[in-house]
Amino acid sequence: MRRKLTAIVAADIVGYSKRLSEDESGTLARIEHLRTHIVEPHLAKHSGRIFRLLGDSTLLEFESALGAVEFATEVQQCLASRNDAERKGDGFVLRMGLDLGDVVVEENEIHGEGINIAVRLEEIAEPGGICLSDGIHAQIRKRFDPPFFPIGPRTLKNIMEPVQVWRWRPRRDVTSPREHGGSSIPGQKMLDPHVTELILKLHARSAQLAISNALDDVLAENDQQGSATGDSFYERIGDELALARSMLDRIQVEPVDQFRELLPSGETYQSLNVFISAIFQERGNAYLMRLMPQAHLIMKGPESAVAKRRLFLDMVRRFHDEEFVVRSKGLIKTAFVV
Numbered sequence: 001m002r003r004k005l006t007a008i009v010a011a012d013i014v015g016y017s018k019r020l021s022e023d024e025s026g027t028l029a030r031i032e033h034l035r036t037h038i039v040e041p042h043l044a045k046h047s048g049r050i051f052r053l054l055g056d057s058t059l060l061e062f063e064s065a066l067g068a069v070e071f072a073t074e075v076q077q078c079l080a081s082r083n084d085a086e087r088k089g090d091g092f093v094l095r096m097g098l099d100l101g102d103v104v105v106e107e108n109e110i111h112g113e114g115i116n117i118a119v120r121l122e123e124i125a126e127p128g129g130i131c132l133s134d135g136i137h138a139q140i141r142k143r144f145d146p147p148f149f150p151i152g153p154r155t156l157k158n159i160m161e162p163v164q165v166w167r168w169r170p171r172r173d174v175t176s177p178r179e180h181g182g183s184s185i186p187g188q189k190m191l192d193p194h195v196t197e198l199i200l201k202l203h204a205r206s207a208q209l210a211i212s213n214a215l216d217d218v219l220a221e222n223d224q225q226g227s228a229t230g231d232s233f234y235e236r237i238g239d240e241l242a243l244a245r246s247m248l249d250r251i252q253v254e255p256v257d258q259f260r261e262l263l264p265s266g267e268t269y270q271s272l273n274v275f276i277s278a279i280f281q282e283r284g285n286a287y288l289m290r291l292m293p294q295a296h297l298i299m300k301g302p303e304s305a306v307a308k309r310r311l312f313l314d315m316v317r318r319f320h321d322e323e324f325v326v327r328s329k330g331l332i333k334t335a336f337v338v
Contacts, residue, residue, distance in 0.1 A: 007068035016056030080170035097121025134164035210240035
């Protein structure tokens with residue numbers, strides 16, 4: 001038994017089980033063609049080897065981090081180009097995850113956390129794409145073009161520490177109109193994750209201003225009528241927030257895999273406006289409903305209108321800064337301007 005540092009590639013065929021059940025012999029024949037005509041030539045080119053093969057899943061190792069990345073991107077680009085050219089809809093699509101880690105070698109088998117991370121990264125990669133750990137990205141970032149895009153830290157199943165993840169897509173996904181899962185986004189421009197976070201923070205400030213305006217109206221109504229009903233309180237604030245969010249309609253976001261239930265069936269993207277509205281949805285109400293019980297307590301309190309306003313806005317500010325922006329950012333895979 002010995003240890004070594006190696007680059008791991010985990011690859012998986014999307015929709016394998018369904019295709020196998022529909023056409024077993026044809027699917028197996030196409031897998032063999034994929035392996036012998038695409039995977040193995042690129043594997044030999046970059047001095048890699050297959051060390052575990054389980055039906056639709058394959059684990060490969062490379063002595064070079066750059067070799068592993070070049071292998072993965074070349075195979076994915078080749079498949080994307082072939083599928084686009086054939087336009088039959090029956091071409092194979094792969095997901096891939098890559099990591100650089102210290103592994104244990106036993107005969108022809110290897111073990112280690114680097115393998116587990118690569119497999120988990122493959123699981124969160126989109127069909128036709130690649131997810132890369134920060135460790136392997138650090139080795140290739142100055143020598144690889146086009147670049148990977150950072151999508152922030154991700155908590156991976158059975159991995160103790162969050163992993164900083166980078167994503168890559170075939171060139172056609174970034175530079176040309178894209179059709180995917182029934183959605184079409186012409187003239188799209190991908191946003192850097194830092195820009196997306198900035199937009200979320202700016203929206204949080206815009207929402208706070210909208211809530212402040214609505215709160216002034218409600219407090220004025222309270223002074224005039226002696227009380228403001230919960231329904232009118234929520235309605236005014238909801239209207240102000242909807243107006244603030246309407247400015248986000250031109251930004252399209254793709255939620256992470258665990259949050260795909262936000263999307264209509266067959267779609268891939270939705271406007272940031274709709275996405276934000278749905279994130280904290282509860283019994284059909286917008287996310288602000290989570291604050292309403294506390295808001296009602298403040299409104300019923302003995303403090304002056306000025307003190308109530310300050311307490312309420314402090315509560316909203318904490319919610320946006322500590323929960324809303326963090327949660328929203330963590331649930332966005334990619335963002336585009338259309």
